[in-house]
Amino acid sequence: MKLLKIIIVLIGLITIISCKNEPKSLSDFKSNFYEIQHNGLRLGDSLNVYFFENEDLVKSVEIIWNGKLLKNHTIMDSTNTSLGINNLKIKVNLENNSISGETNVPILNSFKETLVEFEVVKEYPHPQELFTQGFFFHNNKIFESAGQYKKSKLVTYNLGSTNYLQEKKLDDRSFAEGAALLNGKIYQLTYRERDIFVYDEKTFELIETLKLPSILKEVWGITTNGKELIVADGTQNIYFFDEKFNLQRKIQIAGYASIYNQLNEMEFIQNKIYANVWQTNYVLIINPVSGAVEQYYDLASLSQTKGSDDVLNGIAAYGNNILVTGKNWNKIYELSVK
Template sequence: MNTKTRKIIVAIIVVLVIAFLAFALPRLLDVVKTKAAVEPDILSGLGGKASYEIVNIYPHDSDCYTQGLVYENGLLYESCGLYGKSRLRVAKLEGGETLREIEIEDKYFAEGLTLLDNQLTMLTWQEGTAFIYQKDDFTQTSTFNYSTEGWGLTTDGNALILSDGSNTLYWMDPKSGLVVNEVHVTLEGNPISMLNELEFVNGEILANVYLTDTILRIDPGSGEVLTQIDLSGLMPDANKAKLGEVLNGIAWDKKTGRLFVTGKNWDVLYEIQLVPAIP
């Protein structure tokens, strides 16, 4: 093989290698990113009943009648309810400093809150109106109407998932509010109502049960309750004698697996780890 032929072969090999890298490298990077983005699993192995361990305690706005709670990048977005006192706020997890808040018109009772595509969607209780805000500055961009009461709200990354105090969860189009699916929540075949604040975690739904210390882990496909999580013992003494100042508010750090809970007008927010209940 002469020198010219060898040079041609080397050139062809170089071109083929470059072409292969141009094709394969982006896909390899996508695989790496996908693996890096896998959510920490905090729900498997809990069994039918679970409890908790306190990991950290953070300050919380005791003037906020918590309806919806969302965590992202060190910040907590929160909707606070009651007529004449409803507002939307964002605060630092560490230290609890309020960075921004807006008041909601007195005729609305703010309810569940979720974050999808950099927009916050907030329900109202009996007014049948959802408000959509830009996450960064709380500029209202649109609204939509729905026919049920609004209690809790979360998202599976595509649709909104709404609770209305019954045992039904509604999957809704995030722009129009059109209901695209319904699931009825049951425990051992019996309907479980009073489902309130929601959080979508590890492909499943966590739901506060209003006026209780219980969070339910729900299969979003069947509506079956997989785990009853007992959070009794978290309520501050100052809230025990006040009607309605109960456990409500679940937020989830997808990157680290941290789980946060609080309650209505509580002055603390807990980071907890879920553990199987001791028989």
């Protein structure tokens, strides 16, 4: 009996010792798991999770990438990875328990964006009172959404003039943001009021007021590809909606060196999204399918920015050229690509 008790005690001690020695967290393995997010990974790279210590105790490892089970050392491509933030989870199965972890991993584009060379073809006056939030050219007229509380409005005027042909003032509680034209209707966003005003293109009569979808905390810029409304909310995301603002899809915007956020006024030109980055002189040219930044403009030579408010914030297609302006600028610049 004594011998049996000793054996049982020894087995119990062995079990206690083995449990104490078994890792309790990923840090006990000195894993690279939480370092992956800092590695500057790009499409085409391999997803590698490895351990520096206690690897002999691991029975199996489950790697879940964007909700799908993947093998370690899997190449990240368009079939399993999107540009921007991707979700990585891991489950390490041991003898007596399992350890889990989760992190977000930014994925960058494989190719460097290139600088667009341009020349200024012509300069036009711009109504300097307008805090430009939305800006497009249609039927030989400029349409512009101007922001700020108690000053927000929707106007239209001839290029080369500062006299308004039409003007629709918003109530004092509304801060207007971007505007876009789709199927004869102008969609004007508001900053935090969560109202989307829909006007008749010709009369500026208010047709309806839609509410901002919950997926958007606030809205900045809007454009259209002729079928969908494309919206930026100040993050790295760009969203595609139908005319009733039902979400169709979204993309994240990434270049070779960084993920871009604070995307503001936008225009859809020749099947690309042109978007200015708030408080910078850059206009990005974005692939609307992948979110990859393919080219960019540096418009520092045109800047009329003196403070944090009067920044570049207007892009419009104009034949084969583009028009650009900014908040409270006194000029519109017509640019051609060399």
